[in-house]
Amino acid sequence: MMAPVSPTLPQHCPSPRELDDLELLLSGALAPRTRFDDPRDPDALVTLDLPEELRGRAVELVDPEGLPLARVEADGSLTSLSHAQYGPFRRLHLTPAQARSSYPGRSWIPVDDALTTDELNRLRHRGAVVLLALTGVGTPRLSPVALVRATVAAAKVLPDAVVVAVPLAAHGDAAADARLRERVVTTYANGDPVWPLPPRAVEPTLTDFPAEVAEVVRQDRPAPADQGLVLFFTGLSGSGKSTLARALMDRVLEQGRRTVTSLDGDVVRRNLSAGLTFSKADRETNIRRIGWVAAEIARHGGLAVCSPIAPFAQTRAEVREMVESAGGAFFLVHVATPVEECERRDRKGLYAKARRGEIPEFTGISSPYEAPTDASVVVDTTGRSIEDALDDVVQALAESGLLDVRTSDNPSRVEPVRMAAAPSTPAAPAATAPVATEAPSALARPQRAASHRGGSRGAGRLTVLFVCTANVCRSPFMEMTAQSIVGNALEFASTGTEAKQGRSMDPVIAEFLPEDVQNRRFASHPVTAEVIEAADLVLTAETSHADFLTERHPQAFRKIFTLAQWTETVQGSDLGGRHLIEWAGQYRVPSTPEHDISDPYRRGRERAQVAAARITTLLQAGLPPLTRD
Numbered sequence: 115m116m117a118p119v120s121p122t123l124p125q126h127c128p129s130p131r132e133l134d135d136l137e138l139l140l141s142g143a144l145a146p147r148t149r150f151d152d153p154r155d156p157d158a159l160v161t162l163d164l165p166e167e168l169r170g171r172a173v174e175l176v177d178p179e180g181l182p183l184a185r186v187e188a189d190g191s192l193t194s195l196s197h198a199q200y201g202p203f204r205r206l207h208l209t210p211a212q213a214r215s216s217y218p219g220r221s222w223i224p225v226d227d228a229l230t231t232d233e234l235n236r237l238r239h240r241g242a243v244v245l246l247a248l249t250g251v252g253t254p255r256l257s258p259v260a261l262v263r264a265t266v267a268a269a270k271v272l273p274d275a276v277v278v279a280v281p282l283a284a285h286g287d288a289a290a291d292a293r294l295r296e297r298v299v300t301t302y303a304n305g306d307p308v309w310p311l312p313p314r315a316v317e318p319t320l321t322d323f324p325a326e327v328a329e330v331v332r333q334d335r336p337a338p339a340d341q342g343l344v345l346f347f348t349g350l351s352g353s354g355k356s357t358l359a360r361a362l363m364d365r366v367l368e369q370g371r372r373t374v375t376s377l378d379g380d381v382v383r384r385n386l387s388a389g390l391t392f393s394k395a396d397r398e399t400n401i402r403r404i405g406w407v408a409a410e411i412a413r414h415g416g417l418a419v420c421s422p423i424a425p426f427a428q429t430r431a432e433v434r435e436m437v438e439s440a441g442g443a444f445f446l447v448h449v450a451t452p453v454e455e456c457e458r459r460d461r462k463g464l465y466a467k468a469r470r471g472e473i474p475e476f477t478g479i480s481s482p483y484e485a486p487t488d489a490s491v492v493v494d495t496t497g498r499s500i501e502d503a504l505d506d507v508v509q510a511l512a513e514s515g516l517l518d519v520r521t522s523d524n525p526s527r528v529e530p531v532r533m534a535a536a537p538s539t540p541a542a543p544a545a546t547a548p549v550a551t552e553a554p555s556a557l558a559r560p561q562r563a564a565s566h567r568g569g570s571r572g573a574g575r576l577t578v579l580f581v582c583t584a585n586v587c588r589s590p591f592m593e594m595t596a597q598s599i600v601g602n603a604l605e606f607a608s609t610g611t612e613a614k615q616g617r618s619m620d621p622v623i624a625e626f627l628p629e630d631v632q633n634r635r636f637a638s639h640p641v642t643a644e645v646i647e648a649a650d651l652v653l654t655a656e657t658s659h660a661d662f663l664t665e666r667h668p669q670a671f672r673k674i675f676t677l678a679q680w681t682e683t684v685q686g687s688d689l690g691g692r693h694l695i696e697w698a699g700q701y702r703v704p705s706t707p708e709h710d711i712s713d714p715y716r717r718g719r720e721r722a723q724v725a726a727a728r729i730t731t732l733l734q735a736g737l738p739p740l741t742r743d
């Protein structure tokens with residue numbers, strides 16, 4: 115009997131294990147148990163863990179999508195509200211009663227792994243059989259869906275076999291789970307013979323299965339290098355998580371074998387976790403969100419690189435669990451740079467603020483960081499170059515068999531460049547990284563078929579792309595002023611994150627263009643992946659433009675700066691051209707709100723004049739170094 119859905123009851127989504135148990139309780143497969151925490155459950159296995167505030171109350175149990183499944187009373191008794199309608203192989207999920215009426219008089223074979231050719235040969239002599247695929251959380255060595263697929267494939271090899279799927283979960287007590295399994299199988303067989311397969315002496319290999327079964331097993335257990343993978347960097351602010359994560363992503367992208375999704379702490383907080391604070395609860399929510407997204411990426415065989423602080427061991431463990439249950443591998447990198455070094459770097463000035471009490475709950479100062487005990491690799495970046503520290507991660511990854519991005523055979527690898535001139539921050543990397551004595555090697559550059567706006571790329575000439583919002587005011591002003599400053603030494607283009615095609619330049623700011631470029635024709639262009647790819651350097655008006663581009667074109671992040679950030683970064687460097695861009699990509703000063711050139715469009719002549727003057731000053735300082743060899 116189905117009870118009507120009650121809108122007034124509090125709802126609760128049970129864990130995957132509890133959902134499996136619920137299905138079997140409602141189907142009668144766990145008889146004599148009819149409820150969670152049933153006194154007739156001698157092993158107290160089938161339990162329901164309700165949140166404190168719901169205990170002792172009637173509650174509606176819902177599936178992860180909110181479909182009400184059952185009502186559980188204060189005494190634990192259950193009333194079915196609806197049955198799960200979908201899910202792979204749902205048609206094979208029969209209740210014991212349905213199975214009995216559909217398949218009387220057959221032999222029952224409990225199955226919890228793909229069946230080998232030998233095992234199937236034994237079953238050939240059993241006549242009509244039901245292969246009872248026990249697919250619950252934590253039981254099969256294959257994923258639940260793959261177990262059913264493998265069992266269906268195996269049934270086709272037999273003369274007369276059908277498949278019934280039962281989500282019999284494991285509860286963490288091997289002996290009690292074995293008793294429960296026997297009981298469930300007996301309930302299904304209902305007096306018909308049960309033929310368990312004998313235990314295996316050795317683990318089968320792919321050649322031990324019939325071809326169709328082997329194919330299912332192969333797909334479900336990909337080689338480590340083909341598995342979904344989550345690289346999770348954890349450590350204090352300023353420890354080097356983002357730097358190492360980015361450098362690693364570069365390696366992956368250079369290889370071109372895999373795509374990669376970046377879930378950087380700062381970027382996630384501006385998007386997925388916008389509005390969250392740094393309280394313990396909000397940090398946990400933040401990390402769980404990252405974990406959820408990363409696990410979904412891993413589920414589809416992708417690679418996610420996460421770099422939040424993630425200070426709590428329990429939440430990191432939850433992420434590991436999410437990723438592993440999605441079939442992915444979880445590789446934890448502890449960037450263990452001590453707080454003293456992070457504070458000395460203080461790239462964002464946050465430690466100083468935290469010391470002054472201006473930032474409450476700052477990790478490492480006034481909020482805890484629980485160092486992992488389960489890291490796959492631990493890297494202290496103090497006094498080491500980025501490449502050197504990265505090598506620890508790369509080596510450990512290669513040894514794990516999960517990902518090999520070693521580059522000894524890769525001629526395009528750029529060795530660390532000279533660091534004679536560090537950016538103006540006191541925590542300049544020159545202080546922590548050894549100075550390489552050799553001259554920087556030339557960058558190997560991919561051949562590009564198309565160049566922006568049809569302009570042919572001159573021999574070795576660098577292309578600088580300017581970006582603002584609509585490509586009618588700040589970025590065209592940058593493009594034309596840049597041409598006036600350095601002439602043909604560099605190639606320039608501009609675009610906008612929300613630009614339309616073919617709009618002309620704002621006449622108000624155009625008034626302030628240098629004379630030699632006044633009255634040039636201009637038409638706006640929306641940004642495209644090709645435009646970003648074709649540029650050697652991308653300079654934006656505001657941080658938001660740089661973020662916009664970096665999030666959509668993560669492989670280009672090294673060459674994307676705000677104009678003011680670029681100019682500040684390269685001041686004092688004696689490098690030039692491509693080497694300068696490469697160096698700045700590694701050692702940029704952090705972008706700050708003060709770097710933004712705010713939009714003067716339609717805000718009057720005076721604002722336009724201020725913006726024009728600032729852009730001109732920045733270009734005069736930031737472009738000439740690019741023309742050096």
Ligand SMILES: Nc1ncnc2c1ncn2[C@@H]1O[C@H](COP(=O)(O)OS(=O)(=O)O)[C@@H](OP(=O)(O)O)[C@H]1O
Pocket residue numbers: 350351352356379380383392396397398400401421422423424425462464473474475476477481
């Ligand atoms: N109170 C406090 N504690 C720690 N960090 C703070 C805080 N307030 C702001 N920030 C800045 O936020 C970045 C850390 O965000 P995360 O999302 O990685 O933190 S957490 O994992 O949720 O704990 C961190 O960036 P990273 O330096 O990249 O780690 C800081 O710049």
Ligand SMILES: Nc1ncnc2c1ncn2[C@@H]1O[C@H](COP(=O)(O)OP(=O)(O)O)[C@@H](O)[C@H]1O
Pocket residue numbers: 349350351352353354355356357358421449459461495496497498499500501503543546547700701
């Ligand atoms: N060996 C190294 N590995 C990583 N970062 C380093 C290293 N040496 C110096 N640094 C500097 O330390 C800072 C680390 O900042 P960041 O990567 O943003 O840290 P986090 O993401 O952990 O906050 C950067 O300025 C980086 O250039």
